[in-house]
Amino acid sequence: MALKYFVLTIALLAVVTSISHASDPSPLQDFCVAVNDSVAAVFVNGKFCKDPKDVTADDFFKSGLNEPGNTSNRVGSAVSAVNVNNLPGLNTLGISLARIDYAPYGLNPPHTHPRATEFLVVLEGTLYVGFVLSNPGPNMKNKLFTKILHAGDVFVFPIGLIHFQFNVGKTKAVALAGLSSQNPGVITIANAVFGSDPPIKDDVLAKAFQVDKKVVDYLRSQF
Template sequence: MMKYSKFVPKYALVTVALLAFACSLASAYDPSPLQDFCVAINNPASAVFVNGKFCKDPKLVTANDFFRSGLNIPGNTSNKVGSNVTAVTVEQLPGLNTLGISLARIDFAPYGLNPPHTHPRSTEFLVVIEGTLHVGFVTSNSANGNHLFTKVLNKGDVFVFPIGLVHFQLNVGNTKAVAFAGLSSQNPGVITIANAVFKSNPPINADVLTKAFQVDKNVVNYIQKQL
């Protein structure tokens, strides 16, 4: 029997493994709301979304609808946080529609950070391909406060971030790091906490932010300018 592993790039093998694992999660959440909101309307002619997408005529479907290349290419990490996420959701791979899975490649410069964020519609699991990452997530509000779970991951390690919880990844090495993520939604969404709070359009009233974070208004203005 022919051994294919030596002919298949390691990134392709990781991608297949991520999708296979994510399939086991998919039935738990999708189909769930795949847009941020859906305003009820009585006129069917104005209804536009079916899982967020129209469906292509099956007679016109080809293999290319289920294909995406390029995850072997490193993302550009020359930015303030030193990371880059290359997402493959239903927007990039139409064949994912209704399948309840997606994935991403995450590249980190030395000491780069994938900032605290949430996926409102998805659980995520992360596989480290290169480097060493400090990762963690924070539980939702409770009587015992918000508990932080953290772990240092090395090549080949896996970590799971529960659906909707704030989480992050930090490269703690002086070399680049690469990880692949599988997500249990075709359109998991992402809310980067700093951007959502300090970079909304229009901006959140500064009085709200100063009281929420218990800081001077000058601090709020400074953070907004940085972002």
């Protein structure tokens, strides 16, 4: 099982690398290991570059992705991200990775990655996945594309579009997601709309969703 995960991870990273130019800019050097040091000489894409003389193999290494995430939460899913914030060697390389664990009937809620296309590989279980097109033209609706995925299946979520994954099986599910950015970002729709800080005014949300303000207050209380 461990070997299967390793092979799928390598294949996933290879594909994501080929599409990474659609998001982050190409690097101008072999590497730019991120370091939180304001006296570092170079500042690239939000991170300072570590002095190449001080770079070690550990800057390109992270363990633990074989460990399942804790899915005992309201939505029943856990995302274990590997990005520039916990793997400094990814800085300027234009890729990142995430392991996603789903409890039975667990959901990775509708969300977007503002800076990355996502490439999903199912390792275990059965997922119902989908994404919604952006604002359509006249007399059109936001079209939904969905698919049932099984172990070994892959699916692509285009950059910036709202998407989700739902475990429709009675057993746990596991997937790997490759993203075409070192720091793709994530906006979970419900959290952002009803849990923003400071909160969006009730009048705005009530009119946007065409519901009573009491409904807005109830939804806000969940976040």
